[in-house]
Amino acid sequence: MPMQATTTAPLFSAELRPNRSMSAGAMWILAGLTALLFAAPSLLFLSMGAFPVTVLMGLTGVAIVAGLYPGLRQGKRRERITVWSDQVEFQVTDSAGATTLRRFNPVMVRLVLTRDEHEKTTAIHLREGTDRLEVGSFLTSEDKSSFAKALGTALRQARN
Structure with missing residues (x-):
């Protein structure tokens, strides 16, 4: 019996890299x-x-x-976040090239935004229980805001 391949697309996928990194x-x-x-x-x-x-x-x-x-x-640093219907994958590659992969349950994970007095997004965190993980710390405030909006939408879709 031949194997059947499933081709499912993620609900959301993004790779974040620092700005102005020299090649x-x-x-x-x-x-x-x-x-x-x-x-x-x-x-x-x-x-x-x-x-x-x-x-x-x-x-x-x-x-x-x-x-x-x-x-x-x-310039080697990057963060890749992928939201599937059953899990959220967060892969971090640090400046030394070491890669760490964390998986979250989309039902249990919460998107927490930290804002300043002018309502600009200063930090994006994924929180699951007591674990708190910062996403895109190197992004500008405007980029954090638009990224958080898109990620929040994908997490809501994954929960449904």
Whole structure:
């Protein structure tokens, strides 16, 4: 008897990534340009005998590249949330590349919004019992608001 494949589409699916994350290629280009821009004057100062200036320029270039490195790591971070009729999947990939998957029952999970004094959404939490998980902490306030509206609609559909 042949196996029957079921193709069900999720009620809601979204992958959240931080804004303005630098790609690996852009990081290498920026590091190369930094090295080039610091190498030319450094060689000039070195030929004039200003060795301390050359060393300080080299350290400044290394500091700039080291400062850009966290921006590259932040680009690996992402959150994927999928709402099915029988479960909610929340998959988090941190900046080191480690992935964590949590599953929730859509009947038991609650969407909790934290708002400021101007009624702007400052945090989105999924709460199931005593567990509380923040979703999209890196999003802007406007993005959090529109995302929470879409996620809330999907959770209501999953409960019905």
